[in-house]
Amino acid sequence: MSYDDNNIFAKILRGEIPSHKVYEDEHSLAFMDVMPQAAGHALVIPKQGSRNILDADPETLSRLIPVVQKVAIAAKAAFSADGVTVVQFNEPAAGQTVYHLHFHVIPRMEGVALKP
Numbered sequence: 398m399s400y401d402d403n404n405i406f407a408k409i410l411r412g413e414i415p416s417h418k419v420y421e422d423e424h425s426l427a428f429m430d431v432m433p434q435a436a437g438h439a440l441v442i443p444k445q446g447s448r449n450i451l452d453a454d455p456e457t458l459s460r461l462i463p464v465v466q467k468v469a470i471a472a473k474a475a476f477s478a479d480g481v482t483v484v485q486f487n488e489p490a491a492g493q494t495v496y497h498l499h500f501h502v503i504p505r506m507e508g509v510a511l512k513p
């Protein structure tokens with residue numbers, strides 16, 4: 398499958414729809430998930446258009462992963478979390494619903510399950 402820039406995250410990147418941004422640099426953006434599975438649930442995306450990890454080029458990934466780490470560390474501190482779930486999905490069979498590469502960063506509290 399190829400990348401289609403008519404997806405919601407491409408629209409966020411173009412400023413066509415609003416988002417609560419928590420980090421931005423030349424290549425990456427992080428913003429809060431509109432339907433958080435836990436307090437502080439953020440999404441980290443590349444500005445370069447990749448559908449998911451299966452078509453992302455190595456350079457995009459190598460720039461993105463340090464941002465995922467930065468956001469995970471900041472979210473854990475900001476939400477006084479016990480841990481952080483970092484997860485991402487590729488293609489509908491795996492649960493992907495927005496077709497622009499993204500990593501979920503979700504602060505976790507001991508013994509508290511994620512919202513469905």
Ligand code: 5GP
Binds near residue numbers: 496
């Ligand atoms: P996926 O299932 O593709 O891994 O996750 C897509 C995520 O995007 C979901 O957690 C969903 O809540 C989030 N999402 C969908 N539409 C919007 C939106 O318009 N704004 C924001 N901030 N998040 C969105």
